[in-house]
Amino acid sequence: MNDSTPSIATPFTTHAGVEVPLICGPMYPCSNPELVSAVSESGALGVVQPVSLTFVHGYDFREGLRLIRSQTSKPIAMNALIEKSSQKYHQRMQAWVDIALEEGVRFFITSLGNPRWVVDVVTPHGGIVYHDATERKWALKALDNGVHGLIGVNNRAGGHAGAKSAEQLMDELGYLNVPLVCAGGIGDEQQYVQAMQLGYAGCQLGTRFIATHECNSALPYKQAIINADESDIVLSERITGVPVSLINTPQVARKGLKVGAFARWMLGGNRSKHWMRLFYTLRSAFALRSASLDESGKEDFWQAGKSVGGIHAIEPVDDIVKRFKIAWLQVKRGTGENDG
Ligand SMILES: Cc1cc2nc3c(=O)[nH]c(=O)nc-3n(C[C@H](O)[C@H](O)[C@H](O)COP(=O)(O)O)c2cc1C
Numbered sequence: 617m618n619d620s621t622p623s624i625a626t627p628f629t630t631h632a633g634v635e636v637p638l639i640c641g642p643m644y645p646c647s648n649p650e651l652v653s654a655v656s657e658s659g660a661l662g663v664v665q666p667v668s669l670t671f672v673h674g675y676d677f678r679e680g681l682r683l684i685r686s687q688t689s690k691p692i693a694m695n696a697l698i699e700k701s702s703q704k705y706h707q708r709m710q711a712w713v714d715i716a717l718e719e720g721v722r723f724f725i726t727s728l729g730n731p732r733w734v735v736d737v738v739t740p741h742g743g744i745v746y747h748d749a750t751e752r753k754w755a756l757k758a759l760d761n762g763v764h765g766l767i768g769v770n771n772r773a774g775g776h777a778g779a780k781s782a783e784q785l786m787d788e789l790g791y792l793n794v795p796l797v798c799a800g801g802i803g804d805e806q807q808y809v810q811a812m813q814l815g816y817a818g819c820q821l822g823t824r825f826i827a828t829h830e831c832n833s834a835l836p837y838k839q840a841i842i843n844a845d846e847s848d849i850v851l852s853e854r855i856t857g858v859p860v861s862l863i864n865t866p867q868v869a870r871k872g873l874k875v876g877a878f879a880r881w882m883l884g885g886n887r888s889k890h891w892m893r894l895f896y897t898l899r900s901a902f903a904l905r906s907a908s909l910d911e912s913g914k915e916d917f918w919q920a921g922k923s924v925g926g927i928h929a930i931e932p933v934d935d936i937v938k939r940f941k942i943a944w945l946q947v948k949r950g951t952g953e954n955d956g
Contacts, residue, residue: 622948624941627795628817631744631765632723633691635659636941637818638808640825640933641767641799642695642725643775643919644901645672645908646833649680651933653687654830658937663693663725666712672905673832677712681719694721698729710737717741725767726758727776735762746797750778752788765795767820772801774822774861774921777851786814803926805943812944823920827930836913840865844924856900863924865916 626637640647640655642665649669655662662684669680684692694716696709713724713734722741726734727748735745739762746765747758755766768785769778780788782798789796795817802808802821811819825831827838844863851859854871862868907915 622945624944624948626817628746628765628797631746631795632661632693634661636937637812637816637944638937638940639663639693639725639767639797639818639820641775641820641822642668643822643826644668645905646822646826646831648673648830648832649675649684650687651825651828651831652692653684654828654933655825655937656684656690656692657688658934659690659941660937661691661693661723662688663695664716664721665695666709667697667901671901672908678715678719681716681721685719691723692721693723693725695725695727696731696734698726698731698734713737717743726763730761731758731763732761746795748799749789750776750785751780755789755792759792759794763794765797765817766792767797767799768816770798770800772922773799774919774923776856777859777861777921782811782814782816786816790815801922803923805940807923807926808940809943809947813947821923823923824927824936825933826920827927828933828936829930830933833908834911834913836911836916837908837918838930840913840916840918841920841924841927842929844920846922846925849920849922849924854900861919861921863916863918863920865918867916 624637629637636659638660640660640662642663644665645668647665647668652662652664666677669675670677696713717738722743724734724738724743724745726745731745731747738745745763746767747763748767748769749755749758750769766789768789770782770785771778771780797818797820798811798816799820802811802819803824808819823841826833827841840863848864849861850864852862853859903917907917
């Protein structure tokens with residue numbers, strides 16, 4: 617790199633050992649091995665979602681990681697979903713984290729619980745943990761428990777959406793002295809540049825990477841993403857008990873977006889809410905898996921975020937990452953920033 621080349625390195629790229637400040641976030645059920653490896657190979661960070669790798673795509677966890685490793689030697693990450701909804705699930709997640717460490721994974725993204733045990737297990741091996749946070753309260757708790765960075769999940773995100781905008785989250789979390797990644801609502805390179813200009817150390821995208829050649833979700837799902845605009849995205853409590861972003865298809869409209877009175881009561885209880893969420897998660901896990909692989913398009917039950925508005929084609933992963941990187945480099949060049 618010469619003196620006139622701007623740097624797009626950030627504290628996040630240093631932590632992850634990647635070139636481009638961009639993550640393809642973990643996605644149940646869409647994170648197939650080829651998608652993860654293509655993202656990492658392109659210079660961004662691909663994230664393994666362990667339930668997706670094993671339950672949806674049918675790999676033994678270690679074999680799946682080795683397959684990805686055979687497709688790229690660049691860093692990959694793992695999503696540790698840490699809600700202790702059942703002891704068995706927790707033990708399985710612990711075993712997956714151990715295997716990931718053995719297979720060379722050093723970047724972990726935690727969501728939905730206390731990240732302390734992941735920090736304790738991976739830090740002695742040089743591991744880095746970033747935690748998904750939707751508001752300051754949870755971010756501070758995660759930092760107290762030793763995480764190295766935060767992913768601010770905003771109100772435009774696919775998956776579990778937050779309640780605050782990217783700007784609000786930057787105001788609330790940006791001063792906490794750890795790298796902050798923006799998750800939610802980024803479908804094209806202009807939106808990426810806008811988020812980076814707010815001061816984020818990187819961006820985590822989900823929906824954009826479903827509409828790629830390497831994602832093996834069914835074609836009708838990808839086409840629904842391309843055809844949808846922001847107003848087609850609705851929040852449903854019927855997936856996990858907390859709001860999840862979905863495309864408003866006939867099936868979703870038929871089922872409704874709210875949970876019933878009994879479920880609401882269960883979700884309100886401190887102990888019962890874990891059982892109720894587990895029930896919803898298991899029920900939805902089958903439906904989401906089946907819909908994501910259904911080439912007939914009849915099972916129109918598809919997660920996506922408001923970033924659909926910026927997604928107009930099914931593309932190779934490498935084209936997307938290159939385009940985003942060039943757009944950000946051009947802006948940095950325009951502002952006269954360089955390495956020298
Ligand atoms: C289909 C889908 C499944 C997701 N599954 C997970 C998941 O299992 N774990 C997780 O931490 N985030 C999950 N997310 C969130 C993404 O990792 C990412 O933060 C989010 O998609 C960013 O918003 P965007 O879709 O607007 O780009 C999911 C998102 C989508 C669209």
